[in-house]
Amino acid sequence: MEKQDKPKKKRIMAQAADTFNLPGEVLSDLPRLTVTGSNQVVVENHKGLMDYAAHTILVAGGRVTLKIVGNQLELRAMNAQELLITGEIFQIEFIH
Amino acid sequence: MQRVVNFLRGNIQLEIECAYPERFMNLCAQNDIAFWNLVRVDAITVRVIMTIQAYERLKPLLPNLHAQVRPVKQAGAPIFFLRIRKRYALTTGFLITLIAIWVMSLYIWDIQVTGNDKIPTHEILQVLEEVGVGIGTFGPGIHPEMLRNEVLLLMDDLAWITVNVNGSRATVIVREQIHVPDMIPEGIPTAVFATKSGIIDQMMIWAGDATVEIGDTVVIGQDLVSGRVESLATGTHFLRADARIYARTWYELSMSMPLEVIEKTFTGRTSTKSRIFFGKSRINLYFSSGISYETYDKIIEESDFVLPGGIVLPIRIQRLIHREYTPTPGMMDRERAAQLLHEQLLAQLEELIGPEGEILSTSFTVEVTPGLVTVHLAAECREQIAAVRRLREDEMQSPIHPDETLREETNQP
Numbered sequence: 448m449e450k451q452d453k454p455k456k457k458r459i460m461a462q463a464a465d466t467f468n469l470p471g472e473v474l475s476d477l478p479r480l481t482v483t484g485s486n487q488v489v490v491e492n493h494k495g496l497m498d499y500a501a502h503t504i505l506v507a508g509g510r511v512t513l514k515i516v517g518n519q520l521e522l523r524a525m526n527a528q529e530l531l532i533t534g535e536i537f538q539i540e541f542i543h
Numbered sequence: 544m545q546r547v548v549n550f551l552r553g554n555i556q557l558e559i560e561c562a563y564p565e566r567f568m569n570l571c572a573q574n575d576i577a578f579w580n581l582v583r584v585d586a587i588t589v590r591v592i593m594t595i596q597a598y599e600r601l602k603p604l605l606p607n608l609h610a611q612v613r614p615v616k617q618a619g620a621p622i623f624f625l626r627i628r629k630r631y632a633l634t635t636g637f638l639i640t641l642i643a644i645w646v647m648s649l650y651i652w653d654i655q656v657t658g659n660d661k662i663p664t665h666e667i668l669q670v671l672e673e674v675g676v677g678i679g680t681f682g683p684g685i686h687p688e689m690l691r692n693e694v695l696l697l698m699d700d701l702a703w704i705t706v707n708v709n710g711s712r713a714t715v716i717v718r719e720q721i722h723v724p725d726m727i728p729e730g731i732p733t734a735v736f737a738t739k740s741g742i743i744d745q746m747m748i749w750a751g752d753a754t755v756e757i758g759d760t761v762v763i764g765q766d767l768v769s770g771r772v773e774s775l776a777t778g779t780h781f782l783r784a785d786a787r788i789y790a791r792t793w794y795e796l797s798m799s800m801p802l803e804v805i806e807k808t809f810t811g812r813t814s815t816k817s818r819i820f821f822g823k824s825r826i827n828l829y830f831s832s833g834i835s836y837e838t839y840d841k842i843i844e845e846s847d848f849v850l851p852g853g854i855v856l857p858i859r860i861q862r863l864i865h866r867e868y869t870p871t872p873g874m875m876d877r878e879r880a881a882q883l884l885h886e887q888l889l890a891q892l893e894e895l896i897g898p899e900g901e902i903l904s905t906s907f908t909v910e911v912t913p914g915l916v917t918v919h920l921a922a923e924c925r926e927q928i929a930a931v932r933r934l935r936e937d938e939m940q941s942p943i944h945p946d947e948t949l950r951e952e953t954n955q956p
Contacts, residue, residue, distance in 0.1 A: 495569035500583060522581050525572045 478508030485536045488515060491529040496522070504532055514540040553595040553619030556580075561610030564589040570608060576601055595621060644850070651680045652711040652822070652857040653847070659717050662700050667717060670697050671706075679822045679857070682708040711857070732781035732934040735768035737761045739928045741790035751784025761790065761928075770934050781939055788929040791903070794892060798884045799917040802875050807868040812836065820859040836867035877916055881909045884918040892922055900926035 481489040490506050490513060497505035497512065504520050506513040520534035559567045564587065571578055571593075578591040593601070598614075605612055627634055654671070656664045671677060674693040676685055687705045694704050703718040727733055735751065740762045743755055751768040755761055770784040814836075817828045842864040848856040885907055892902065903923045910917040 495572065496565040499565050499568065499581075499589075522568070523579070524577075525568060526575055526577075527573050530572070 476509035478506070478511065478513060480513070480539070482536070482539070486533060488532050488536060488539065489529060490532070493528075493530055496525075496530070501534075506530065510543070512542040514538075514542055516540070549594070550619050553617070553621035554592050555595055555598050555614050555618075556590060556592045556616040557598070558584070558588060558590050558613045558615050559610050560588045560613075561608060562587060564610075567591075567608060567610060570604055571601070574600065574604060590615065595619070647857060648711045649682050650711060650857070651676070651682050651685075651708065651713045652678060654678065654713045654715060656715045656717065659719060661719055662698070662717070667698070667701075667704075667715065670694055671715065673697065676706060676713065680713075682711065682713070685713070727783075727931060727933055729783070731783065732770040732939060733783050733785070733931045734766050734770045734934055734938070735784050735786045735788070735929045736932055737763055737765045737767055737788075737790070737928045738930045739763055739790065739792050739926065741792035741926075741928060743767075743788060743790050744925060745789040746786065747788070748784075748786040750782055751786065753786075767929055771938065781934065785931060786929050787927055789925055790928045792896075792924050792926055792928070794895065794920070794922045794924065796888050796891060796920045796922075797917060798888050798891075799915055800875075800880045800884055802877065802880060802914050802916060804873050804875050805870045806873040807840070808871050809866055809868045812867040814865045816863045816865075818861050818863075820857075820861065822857045834865050836865060838870055839865045839867045841865055877909075877911060880916040881918055884916065885920075888918060888920040892920065892924075896924050896926050900924050 476492075478493055479491040481491070483489075490508070492508070493513075494507035494509055497507050499505075499522060501520055502516065502518065504515045504522070506515065515532060515536060516538040518535040518537070520532055520536070522530060523533050524531045561567065564583070567589065568578075568581070570576075576593065576597045578593040578597065580590075580592045582590045584590055595617075601612075627637075654668060654677070656667050659667060668677070671690075671694065674690060674697070676690060685706055685708055687707075690706055691704050695701055700720050701717055702720045705716050707714045707716065733751075741760070743757050743759050743761060746753060746755075746757060746767075748768055751770050752772050753768050755765075755767050761767065767788050768784045768786045770781055771779060772782060773779055814834065816832070819826045819828065844862040844864065846860050848858045850856065888907075889905070892905075893900075896902070901924060903925055905920060905922045908919045908921075910919065
């Protein structure tokens with residue numbers, strides 16, 4: 448029953464965010480990315496790491512998975528809310 | 544700075560081997576366990592560094608991870624102390640050293656004096672010693688307020704003094720008295736007189752009657768401006784004469800120098816003696832203090848022991864180097880001697896005319912007699928020669944002008 452309610456709840460939250468012009472990540476379950484140049488990316492509101500390698504890092508972001516591709520990627524800091532990745536970033540892909 | 548903090552807290556490098564190492568990172572993030580230097584060794588192994596405290600918090604969570612966690616390397620201050628805790632002699636020695644350094648840092652082992660220009664440093668240090676501040680004084684026992692009062696009573700030339708104690712170094716900051724010239728109070732009649740003989744070149748009179756004119760020759764002590772003013776309207780009245788009067792002045796200076804000099808020819812033989820100072824106590828690192836050389840130069844080299852952070856230890860090594868030389872009579876070059884005298888005479892002249900004076904022309908003559916060089920300097924300068932003096936009682940009562948004196952005499956019955 449709970450599992451069936453979750454998507455409905457998310458849809459309502461997304462609609463509420465849209466209606467009240469609120470930032471998407473506040474009410475809906477979305478990650479927020481801050482990319483500085485091509486050397487640093489901060490992911491807020493993440494749900495954990497899915498894969499970690501020097502060339503590819505997969506970050507769970509709720510409704511979307513982030514795929515960061517680059518060279519000499521390094522996880523510099525991580526806590527429950529945000530993580531900081533540095534290195535030579537080539538590509539950021541959103542996987543639904 | 545972060546590296547220092549991490550060292551003090553102690554850190555541990557862990558190797559985590561599990562089918563899905565990302566789970567370990569997520570577990571740490573969810574439980575707010577910080578880690579750094581994450582290195583992926585292979586597909587199932589990662590290495591991370593975390594603090595000892597973080598590792599202690601991680602331990603209860605590891606059974607759920609189904610992973611093998613192995614400490615690879617430990618470093619930092621807690622690990623060091625843990626390692627040496629059974630080595631009692633070393634630990635005791637280390638603690639004694641720390642305590643000794645701490646105790647010694649409470650005492651003054653180095654005194655620096657700043658701000659003095661005219662008063663010699665050794666004189667200030669001597670007075671400080673008299674009031675109880677010297678090498679080996681207990682630093683926290685120094686009270687700058689009391690010290691200031693005591694030193695200022697003993698040294699009239701000082702206007703202010705303070706002692707800042709920083710570890711084992713005391714910085715003495717002084718301000719010297721500025722001696723004000725003798726001031727003549729407002730309302731006291733004055734006259735302006737010549738401080739030097741010369742020919743008047745320029746006169747700027749602010750108050751008083753001039754008794755000389757431009758082009759007049761004046762001698763030292765002669766009145767230039769009078770404070771007694773005669774007026775048809777108000778009669779005789781006295782005022783505070785003031786003026787700046789420039790005059791051309793002439794100087795004749797001479798200086799001699801013998802041409803025979805003793806030159807040092809170093810033989811190349813040297814002897815070095817060292818001694819150690821612990822505070823004021825001295826330990827000689829040699830047996831005989833005698834020097835076998837007849838004529839020698841003595842060079843003293845000193846080196847202090849300073850710990851990082853500027854803590855000066857009360858240990859000082861002094862090296863006495865003796866260099867033997869043979870005195871050889873020689874003759875100085877005449878031109879060189881004349882040049883030296885020339886420079887010294889100019890310096891003497893500049894001192895005589897002061898910073899406001901101006902040298903208009905100079906003429907040097909060199910006289911050479913056997914074994915002696917004499918240089919004569921004749922110089923023309925321009926300088927301010929006016930100075931103010933208080934009018935004497937008789938000047939304020941009796942008439943100044945001779946004709947007035949004559950008139951008074953003829954009026955007598």
